[in-house]
Amino acid sequence: MEINKVYSGFRLDRIERIDEINGTAYEMKHEKSGARLIYIDSPDSNKVFNIAFRTTPHNSTGVAHIMEHSVLCGSRKFPLKEPFVELVKGSLNTFLNAMTYPDKTMYPVASKNDKDFHNLMDVYLDAVFYPRVREDAEIVMQEGWHYELENADDELTYKGVVFNEMKGVYSSPDSVLERQIMRELFPDTTYGVDSGGDPDYITDLTYEEFQEFYRVHYHPSNSYIFLYGDMNIEEQLAFLNDEYLSHFDAIDVHTEVALQAPFTEGKVVSYPYSVGSEEPTDNRTLHSFAYVLPDVTPEHSLAFEVLTHALLTSPAAPLKQALVKAGIGSDVSGYYLDSIRQPMWTVQATGSNLDKQADLQHIVESTLQDLCDKGLDKELLEASLNSIEFALRESDFGGRPIGLAYIIRMMDNWLYDNDPLELLHYEEALTNIRNGLAGTYFEDLIRHSILNNNHKVLVSIYPERGLQERKDAEVKEHLAAVKANMTKEEIDAIVEQTK
Template sequence: MKVNDTYAGFRVERVETVKEVNGVAYLLHHEKSGARLLYIDAPDTNKVFSVSFRTPPKDSTGVAHIMEHSVLCGSRKFPLKEPFVELVKGSLNTFLNAMTYPDKTMYPVASKNDKDFHNLMDVYLDAVFHPRVAEDPHIVMQEGWHYELDSVDNELTYKGVVYNEMKGVFSSADSILERHMMSELFPDTTYGVESGGDPDYITDLTYDAFKAFYHSYYHPSNSYMFLYGQMNIKEQLDFINDEYLSDFDAITVDSEIGLQAPFKAGKVASYPYSIGKDEDEAGRSMHSLTYVMPEMTPEKSLAFEIITHALLTSPAAPLKQALVKAGIGTDISGYYLDSLRQPIWNITATGSDMNKQRQLQTIVEDTLRDMVAKGLDKTMVEASLNSTEFALREADFGGRPIGLAYGIRVMDNWIYDRDPIEILAYEEALRTIREGLNGNYFETLITDYILTNTHKALVSIYPEKGMQEKKEAAEREKLAALKASMSKEELETIVEQTKALKARQEAPDSPEALATIPLLELSDLSPEVEHIERREETLGAARLHFIPTAAKGINYTAFYFGVDCLTEEELFYAEVLSDCIGRVDTDAHSYEEIANDINLNLGGFSIDMAAIGKSGDRNGYTPLMVVRAKALHSKLKELVRIIDELLYHSRYTDAVRLTELVKEEKAVWDTEAFRRGHTLVSTQVTAQVSDIGRFRQADGLGYFARLAELVKDENGLSRLGKKLAAVASKLFRTSNLNVMFVGEEEEYARFKELVTPVIGAWPDAVLPTGVLTFTGDYKNEGIITSGKVQYVAKGGNFKDHGYTHVGAMSVLENILRYEYLWIRIRVQGGAYGAFANFYNNGNMVFCSYRDPNLTESLHVYDELPAYLRQFSVSEREMRKYIIGTMSNLDLPVTPSLRGARAMGIYFGEGSEEKQRKFREQVIACTQEDIRALADVVESVMKDNHVSVMGGEQKIKSAADVFDTVVALPQ
């Protein structure tokens, strides 16, 4: 395509090669409708499409978020209740979702299959341009909010998917802090309101206001379309024009994101948040100091990412250390965010008290002034620059399509009427920034945008016991008063609306409506597994594994140490050890120097605890500590040196530093525990029935509980160093080691040459294995939090009842997630979601997510066998479930994930042949196979293994469900 040529109504405005994304960018404008389109032609079969809109809300009713949910609930060409769900059930997509941001809404999809990609585009374009929600208020009632009243004698309540989702969001203290922070910083613009919706205001949204929002913003003239990958672009443009854009004429849409006028002086504000009546208030305050920037160039934004990494993210971060040492908080974090028209730079202190509030700003600005006056440590800044540059070049997004990341990134410029292409290019910016190391480039940025910046706010939240209970009581009183003010006719109208909504939710879509969703054939599926070669050899007492892979000159390594030589007590210290290595001094360097060394030479370093189940084995699993590092091939020598230094020459003698790290980790858990509730309660259930579940529980709530005890135990903290050193000496032995390397042949030869003498010098003592056992009393637990919603899990182990893991169970996971549990838990129950997992060791868990209910959801799980015995769908619907299941088995594999997958097969004693047979079972799954699983589910449900995390009132009202009721660790 050439500039100024027109294709299917799209005029080409610009063509530019962008070497950073290995593609050519075409910027187009659809002249009739006013739509914008950016296409990146790149040699990638994982194609991406998105359609986005600038959607600045004017209040906190969540209208933009509810709109995102609602437009996906039926459209002109696809008149189903939820085409989105039908797509997920039966698509080979590699990504399918929608996202609400503070000022925009995005609808992205991705697939490697051409036909599937076309289908996804069609459904999404019809959803946004021709949704049924504009004529059907029931959709907004379901997805947003509605009054729930089953009979005139019952209590009037609120219900709705987004309403409960946001209740869950605002159950986390950091979300509450961010909400107040943004309202203080942007009192006059869209950023000062909550685009996702504040539960206190969501119920103010009217259907008329909802429709007005749609008609204001969901027009092609306000749209931004993005295409990426290897495709026939002219066919795609013809389709978009002929099926959609040709129906519209360009209009003027007033959707500009306003600028907040700078403050003449900074603000200071404090707000309460709720904790449980039995929770300790000490150390539970959080402070946030945030600066608002003017509109920034991509180069300056990249520079601020580097500044943030250097000052706040790295273990050597001097600003973070200054705040920790001053006792401002047990955890200090920060970020730079440029996905707003006016970017923000933030420092947050967790684990603090209100008397520390003012000190935060004083220390931050005094420390920065001192650093600017003396000049920033060039080695520290260069190390952070290298780390940032590595991430840009690697472009690994954890298995998500790379085109998706590009599509999201271009919007950070595009919707503010800035160049969407320039933000993808970084080479020139990196050159300028690197040259700036020789001068005062970074010091000038800090002075101009932070130290002399008066557009800032210091916002804190402090704990208040019983606040949530008071709020819930006030809501009940408000609804009771509202009900009392209504006439009998008004109440009967709400009862009828409730019944009508439930009838709509329960009614199946017609076969004709279902048939409108395009579907692939089973012949499009393959049982074959992508082969990942793994070569194994011995290296002294260790085992070396090579996964041949071309990875753009980047090598990935992992050092696996078995932890079954440890006792249960020692396992806890191994967990602590994994958090400390790389963040304490070594024999040769301070931890600050180590952090710079890592950032200068590596692309990443991490340590995790892992448990890999052995294929088909009821209790067999391999417990591991995994040390991962990645680097450019030219830095392999440094990688091996750093691993050697960290594992065998770390010092655990600085009690003050170890105490800082333990308190920091505890503060992170305090913030994150509720957000991870679904994972934690699922693990609590599997801990009742399996050793691997007990190991993971020890890495979850068990670890949190022990960590909370350790923080309060001065004697324990004083002995911590000796405990860590003892555990390290037991773990880090060559007879206990497997090493993985991902790269090319000559790179592997070089790695082997480097690592052989190093490993040869490591201890090789042989210690007993099979030592690790668990002695805990694992019961049905109700875990009380100050949260407004629940995570409800129930499960067990089907091998205890004589059943084996089969492919039909994965198909059933898909059926439950997007049919039975979706309808019963989400649509009817109002939860954000629910899922089911069947594992090959026999573990089985059902879990709801951000759920307003508790016992009702448990009943839904218990009623599943009856549903399964009556399970009957058309051949087409069954095919849909199978295709969707295969999509989950065929997620894209990056070079780093190839290594992890190969080692998972090795430690799990699996094989590609077993995987192929399992895939054959999935493809061949029948309705009879699904019905046969009713007995499996029923037998496990009768075992009655339950765990729930949620609000105090809900937990205590269901006390008979639990063997014990506890609070989150303090």
């Protein structure tokens, strides 16, 4: 294939060899529909297809998550109620799942069998571009939320697949903590709301809002298509063009993730989470000290993974030890997250109490300051670097297809209009970091990204007895009022709909 030539409507813009993964990348654009495509040619027989959309909701109705569920409930070519359950029965796939992230929704499949691979691709493409849910509001009611009423005299309740799923998620303190961190760090962007859906807001979703979200986000111009492995790429491009993309004209999309302006001052906040009315509350507070990191390059991302491992995960982990020794909590951990436009880093403690907030902040900051002043343990950093490097070279992804690990990594740049291939070329970054061990590379990074950075929040969540029961009682009261205001005809219609 040659650069600037058009293959089945796709203009080939770039060809690049990537030694790190023993593959060659072809970056293309479908001229009529505006779809982006990357193909990685590799001798791997475990082929991967993925279509992703940049889904950036403005509220916590869970519209992106409900969309993911709903498009999989039948389509033009596959009008079954649950095509995946049916079609996947005889499939030889090695991976098949759909995932809603804070800013994107991905539909990946992998298979070693050509025919199977082609079929699954067809099912996914038909699902996202021609779903039955565009004409059938009942699918959104089933997957999102609806009023449930089996008999006219019963109590009115809320039901829905995602509504119930997210009620489960929100009953876990870890999820409550994670949600509050994102809300505090990114109050003005899509990360401040929950793309999965907050049960308190899911019932605000209307079919009109759902349809509008589909129109804006599920267009080829807002899509990112990925193919990987040993295949006849020209055949795949012809199929994509003839069956799907040629039916669409490019549109202007405005789904970009906005940048959160940095804070001038850090914040310290606390929120309750619910425990049963008889449950103990002592030592059940969770803390998270979280930072939005400035000016992160792919090299910094790798360095932060090394740093997190060294400070918080490794057996010697000095930051973890300092916090445990001071009795801040029974367990200390932390993570670095770069699958969002502005990466974040956090130190967490569980099994704690609310009055430990100030101590935690002081110990994190003074320990890091001390480590910078005295210099970090080089052997510790080197061991962590080796461990991160090993994981990177293996691209071990819990036994999942390696091509899937590549696209998940690439999306961390591609979705924000940066070079997606840059993240697969890691040799140079590794060399720079290794050379940095001799100097003050990591100390400088800690000073710049953490100690001198005010875009930070210390979030604590503490147990409150009976919180959920009080919330449930409010919802019950609200629903009783809703029902009291309904006419007999409206009530009968809901009984009919429930059936």
